[in-house]
Amino acid sequence: MEALAALGREFVCIEREISLMGHRTPLYEEHVKAGARIVDFGGWDMPLHYGSQIAEHHAVRRRAGIFDVSHMRAVEVRGADARAFLRHVLANDVDRLAVPGKALYGCLLNEQGGVLDDLITYFIAPDRFRLIVNAGPASGDIAWLRRHAEPFAVEITPRPDLAMLAVQGPQADEAASRVLDAVAFAALGRLKPFHATFAGDTFVARTGYTGERGFEMLVDAHEAVALWRRFVAHGVVPAGLGARDTLRLEAGMNLYGHEMDEHVSPLESGLAWTVSLATDREFIGRSALLRQRAQGLARRLTGLVLQGAGVVRAGQEVRGPFGVGTVTSGSFSPTLSRGIGLVRVPIAALDGEACELVGRSGQVLGARLVAPPFVRDGRALIDL
Amino acid sequence: MSKVPGDLRYTKSHEWVRAAGLDLVVGITDHAQDLMGDMVFVELPKPGTELAVGKECAVVESVKAASDVYAPLAGQVVEVNEALAGAPETLNADPYGEGWLFKLRPRDPEAVHALLDAAAYESLLASEA
Numbered sequence: 001m002e003a004l005a006a007l008g009r010e011f012v013c014i015e016r017e018i019s020l021m022g023h024r025t026p027l028y029e030e031h032v033k034a035g036a037r038i039v040d041f042g043g044w045d046m047p048l049h050y051g052s053q054i055a056e057h058h059a060v061r062r063r064a065g066i067f068d069v070s071h072m073r074a075v076e077v078r079g080a081d082a083r084a085f086l087r088h089v090l091a092n093d094v095d096r097l098a099v100p101g102k103a104l105y106g107c108l109l110n111e112q113g114g115v116l117d118d119l120i121t122y123f124i125a126p127d128r129f130r131l132i133v134n135a136g137p138a139s140g141d142i143a144w145l146r147r148h149a150e151p152f153a154v155e156i157t158p159r160p161d162l163a164m165l166a167v168q169g170p171q172a173d174e175a176a177s178r179v180l181d182a183v184a185f186a187a188l189g190r191l192k193p194f195h196a197t198f199a200g201d202t203f204v205a206r207t208g209y210t211g212e213r214g215f216e217m218l219v220d221a222h223e224a225v226a227l228w229r230r231f232v233a234h235g236v237v238p239a240g241l242g243a244r245d246t247l248r249l250e251a252g253m254n255l256y257g258h259e260m261d262e263h264v265s266p267l268e269s270g271l272a273w274t275v276s277l278a279t280d281r282e283f284i285g286r287s288a289l290l291r292q293r294a295q296g297l298a299r300r301l302t303g304l305v306l307q308g309a310g311v312v313r314a315g316q317e318v319r320g321p322f323g324v325g326t327v328t329s330g331s332f333s334p335t336l337s338r339g340i341g342l343v344r345v346p347i348a349a350l351d352g353e354a355c356e357l358v359g360r361s362g363q364v365l366g367a368r369l370v371a372p373p374f375v376r377d378g379r380a381l382i383d384l
Numbered sequence: 385m386s387k388v389p390g391d392l393r394y395t396k397s398h399e400w401v402r403a404a405g406l407d408l409v410v411g412i413t414d415h416a417q418d419l420m421g422d423m424v425f426v427e428l429p430k431p432g433t434e435l436a437v438g439k440e441c442a443v444v445e446s447v448k449a450a451s452d453v454y455a456p457l458a459g460q461v462v463e464v465n466e467a468l469a470g471a472p473e474t475l476n477a478d479p480y481g482e483g484w485l486f487k488l489r490p491r492d493p494e495a496v497h498a499l500l501d502a503a504a505y506e507s508l509l510a511s512e513a
Contacts, residue, residue: 037421052476053447054422242421242447309469311425311445332424332447360450361443 022046025070026163026224034238042135044071046241053242057334060210060247061378064169065239066231069209071135074162074218075142078128079154086121086129088283089148091266093276097123103194103207106274107266108133108141109285113292114262115269117141118254120207122196130203130218132164134256148284162203163224167231168214168239168247170378176215179230188215209244211251211376246331249340252303252372258314258329259301259342265292268344270301270372297347301328303372304341304357305382310365312341312357318367320355322346327357335375338384339365342372386415386509389480393496394505395456400480401499404487407462408496411484412444412453412475415509420446423472428464428486435459435488437495442485444475456499459490 022045031038036047047068049056059065077086086094092106102123108116117137122130133141145156167175177185184199191197196205203218219227232238254260260269267275267289275289304318304327312330323346330341351371356364370382393401398416402409417423425445435441435455442453464486468474475483490496500508
């Protein structure tokens with residue numbers, strides 16, 4: 001087990017940013033007390049698991065789990081030009097947000113069409129939008145937004161005073177009915193998928209990163225511990241970043257730094273649906289994307305499932321009739337009990353095609369391309 | 385704190401060894417399984433395989449990482465723990481008992497005394513912490 005000395009750091013190395021002294025969320029002490037294994041993620045000291053990542057994964061698929069996602073940063077865009085500014089910097093079109101409370105997923109691109117970050121934009125009011133960005137890229141995002149905000153009447157305001165909790169799983173709402181006050185729970189009950197609302201000072205959203213029903217909440221950082229404890233006291237299982245990763249992978253969702261980064265186009269990352277090229281809206285990266293589309297895309301993102309035993313790892317090579325591809329994220333699916341991954345393959349590769357995964361010691365494992373997601377709402381969506 | 389039973393011998397690469405008649409039972413330590421997290425896949429050597437000391441002879445994979453297991457001593461694999469294939473989580477639950485990996489007939493039975501004793505292995509863990 002020579003590799004073991006490096007293992008504690010392995011998860012860290014997968015991630016992009018390593019700092020000596022990590023940031024801590026308001027729930028850090030709570031995680032430590034619960035016996036969490038703490039790892040660095042995007043510069044933050046975060047819980048990887050509280051004992052068993054797989055048990056936490058199953059708890060979310062079968063009952064309900066709670067995640068501290070306060071490492072994700074809330075950034076507000078306020079001012080008369082808020083909408084015009086976001087139409088300029090985001091690849092998705094915030095004009096799709098007609099009703100306050102509606103959310104939009106999309107990418108922040110550089111001029112070359114590479115992905116600086118993927119984020120959710122919540123429409124709060126015509127002069128106020130709230131963005132949720134990833135931990136690692138956050139400081140770069142804020143600098144980028146401020147730089148491009150100069151010609152616009154907007155202010156870019158990070159909200160480090162907020163903490164974010166995600167409650168996910170088929171019993172998430174049942175737990176909320178016992179934890180939230182009547183007004184907040186009624187507001188949650190009325191929310192459609194990908195919508196959010198304020199209940200008092202609590203911002204509640206029908207969003208998530210697991211493929212299960214549930215919600216996310218942004219609350220005052222000082223209230224986070226009490227709220228977390230109430231959910232846990234009502235049987236909601238604390239779940240770490242390990243389970244979050246296998247859940248999002250089963251749900252076929254991208255992770256920044258794996259499926260996309262500043263050198264990869266959203267069109268080659270399975271995110272064409274988040275890019276709005278329909279109108280003549282000028283946004284950063286648009287001309288690069290139009291050029292790519294005109295020249296023809298070389299690659300696309302899809303899923304892979306192993307035929308037999310084994311685990312899929314990021315960086316492994318995939319070979320098939322289509323040529324050679326690369327695993328961008330891989331793991332073992334606790335729901336399917338199979339190795340699964342997301343892979344970037346030549347554009348002509350067809351889902352359903354048999355292929356081979358090259359294992360860590362060069363051995364070849366039988367596999368098949370499949371269209372993600374693998375699992376949604378507790379059910380397998382692919383044939384094994 | 386990881387468990388380090390006093391009656392076992394250990395390697396620097398986190399395998400343990402227990403004498404069982406002429407043979408030695410080999411597994412990975414509590415520290416190793418704890419660091420790796422939930423085990424999902426175990427690849428064991430074929431019975432009859434001749435191992436040189438330090439040779440890669442098994443693979444354990446958790447949700448987050450894969451790691452080779454090295455032969456603690458030279459010898460022949462005489463039996464493997466077939467039950468692990470269907471229940472790799474046994475490695476997490478009982479690393480020194482039901483989670484054993486394979487039995488080895490050592491070429492030199494005396495060589496086991498050159499491995500780390502529990503106190504030495506505990507010092508190693510303390511120094512890695």
